[in-house]
Amino acid sequence: MIRVDSVNLSFSHEGEVNQVLQGISFAVKAEGSCAIIGPSGCGKTSLLFLLAGLLQPDAGTITITGSPRTGTILQHYGLFPWKTVVENIGLGLQLKGEAKDRIGARVEGLLAEMGLTGFGRHYPAQLSGGMQQRVAMARALAIEPQILFMDEPLSSLDALSRERLQNLILQVWRDKRITTILVTHSIEEAVYLGRQIIVLSQRPGRILQIVDNPGAGSREYRQTEQFFHNCNQLRRILKEEDHGPEA
Amino acid sequence: MGRKRDILIAALILVGLWQVSALLLDSMALPEPWIVLVDTASKIADGSLLDDLAISTFRALSGIILALAAAVPLGLAVGAEDSLRRRLSPFIYLLYPIPHVVLLPLIIILFGIGNFSKIFLIALIVFFQILVTTRDAARNIHRNYFHSMQTLGATRLQIYRHVILPASLPKILTAMRISIGTAVAILFFVESFATTTGLGYIIMDSWGRADYVALYTGISCMALLGFALYLLLDRLERRICAWTRTD
Ligand SMILES: Nc1ncnc2c1ncn2[C@@H]1O[C@H](COP(=O)(O)OP(=O)(O)OP(=O)(O)O)[C@@H](O)[C@H]1O
Numbered sequence: 001m002i003r004v005d006s007v008n009l010s011f012s013h014e015g016e017v018n019q020v021l022q023g024i025s026f027a028v029k030a031e032g033s034c035a036i037i038g039p040s041g042c043g044k045t046s047l048l049f050l051l052a053g054l055l056q057p058d059a060g061t062i063t064i065t066g067s068p069r070t071g072t073i074l075q076h077y078g079l080f081p082w083k084t085v086v087e088n089i090g091l092g093l094q095l096k097g098e099a100k101d102r103i104g105a106r107v108e109g110l111l112a113e114m115g116l117t118g119f120g121r122h123y124p125a126q127l128s129g130g131m132q133q134r135v136a137m138a139r140a141l142a143i144e145p146q147i148l149f150m151d152e153p154l155s156s157l158d159a160l161s162r163e164r165l166q167n168l169i170l171q172v173w174r175d176k177r178i179t180t181i182l183v184t185h186s187i188e189e190a191v192y193l194g195r196q197i198i199v200l201s202q203r204p205g206r207i208l209q210i211v212d213n214p215g216a217g218s219r220e221y222r223q224t225e226q227f228f229h230n231c232n233q234l235r236r237i238l239k240e241e242d243h244g245p246e247a
Numbered sequence: 248m249g250r251k252r253d254i255l256i257a258a259l260i261l262v263g264l265w266q267v268s269a270l271l272l273d274s275m276a277l278p279e280p281w282i283v284l285v286d287t288a289s290k291i292a293d294g295s296l297l298d299d300l301a302i303s304t305f306r307a308l309s310g311i312i313l314a315l316a317a318a319v320p321l322g323l324a325v326g327a328e329d330s331l332r333r334r335l336s337p338f339i340y341l342l343y344p345i346p347h348v349v350l351l352p353l354i355i356i357l358f359g360i361g362n363f364s365k366i367f368l369i370a371l372i373v374f375f376q377i378l379v380t381t382r383d384a385a386r387n388i389h390r391n392y393f394h395s396m397q398t399l400g401a402t403r404l405q406i407y408r409h410v411i412l413p414a415s416l417p418k419i420l421t422a423m424r425i426s427i428g429t430a431v432a433i434l435f436f437v438e439s440f441a442t443t444t445g446l447g448y449i450i451m452d453s454w455g456r457a458d459y460v461a462l463y464t465g466i467s468c469m470a471l472l473g474f475a476l477y478l479l480l481d482r483l484e485r486r487i488c489a490w491t492r493t494d
Pocket residue numbers: 011012013018020039040041042043044045046047075185203
């Protein structure tokens with residue numbers, strides 16, 4: 001269970017205070033899936049960093065019960081370009097001091113699972129964007145996390161690999177029962193993958209609405225009436241935020 | 248292998264230019280290349296040049312290695328640790344632009360006129376070049392690489408090993424490329440007096456005796472030494488920075 005309570009965050013730069021997040025409160029239950037959506041620069045990444053413990057809030061609290069293992073996929077510069085695919089994926093286990101052959105076996109399994117067999121010795125720059133994201137996913141999964149934080153993992157991909165990876169995320173969430181928090185700027189992606197969708201306002205980011213989306217979690221959901229309805233609802237909320245209420 | 252062929256062609260052109268100049272100038276002061284080549288080959292074959300070649304190589308290499316051993320760890324730490332950088336950067340700022348070669352008298356007073364003084368001066372000059380580059384490289388690593396390590400639960404030492412060092416290596420090797428030229432130049436300087444060994448001595452001695460063939464043999468060997476160090480660095484770079492060549 002993740003509980004965020006009245007969180008504020010600001011950055012100060014040369015005496016100028018830049019309020020980024022304001023009064024953020026929500027909760028995600030264990031094995032839940034939560035999508036965070038909002039306009040560019042509204043503080044989505046900052047919110048994810050707070051959840052992942054990479055930033056500390058100015059005010060408010062973030063509680064994650066049971067100190068679970070977490071995996072994180074960052075928006076930019078996530079993989080280490082100087083490490084091969086195998087080294088990237090195995091790094092978390094290596095840092096924990098796991099035995100070499102155990103790491104090898106685990107990495108081999110993940111390569112197969114993510115459709116990366118045969119690319120273990122490549123460097124990230126030699127892979128397509130979609131494959132890089134699958135490596136990032138494999139690295140996050142290597143330590144068998146109970147919570148997975150993802151920051152726009154699919155934003156740089158073409159439509160086809162995007163859809164394939166969305167299905168992969170769905171599968172990971174369902175099969176491994178991992179709590180997933182996904183930052184995205186795609187409305188369809190949020191509705192497809194988040195049972196709970198947090199809509200942020202423009203900076204400073206406040207929660208405009210938390211949309212319940214219990215239908216998410218199956219591949220068929222994409223074709224349902226409810227899916228389109230929820231997409232439209234999200235679109236309306238975001239548009240109003242952009243232009244003010246329609247006249 | 249087009250690159251190797253191009254280098255060979257360039258070498259032939261340079262020797263050709265030398266040949267043409269020698270013929271045009273028709274002076275004792277510029278012997279034809281084949282005469283120098285024969286002289287070099289015979290002196291290497293009979294062993295009379297080998298000692299000088301060996302001692303010069305030893306001095307240059309030890310100087311560079313000593314400089315690396317000190318400058319890389321210090322540069323990485325100063326670049327990566329804010330507090331250390333704040334404290335040490337003013338000193339580096341003051342000490343870096345000094346032409347360190349003028350410290351030669353002081354070094355000789357402290358360490359005598361033996362090998363150590365020569366090596367020390369080479370090391371001192373190369374040290375600052377590598378220190379500054381390493382520091383700047385370590386300082387400009389993207390924040391997200393550190394975040395990734397943090398999410399994987401890395402210790403500070405692990406961050407040095409897996410991020411700070413490998414991320415800085417390409418720039419360190421580029422700095423070394425420049426340093427090799429400097430090291431050989433300083434080598435010539437320190438071998439040009441108070442010694443009777445080394446290629447620098449050969450050059451000064453044959454100059455004094457107006458033995459121009461021996462002079463050019465010395466010069467050519469000095470050039471070959473620089474070139475050999477360069478090739479060595481190329482090898483090293485290909486091995487430890489394979490990730491920068493993504494083609
Ligand atoms: N480390 C930092 N120091 C100062 N300001 C920052 C820092 N990180 C983010 N900001 C600022 O905070 C605001 C929110 O940034 P954030 O990256 O969280 O937004 P975002 O919603 O993820 O944007 P995007 O959609 O472009 O990914 C931006 O104005 C940004 O400039």
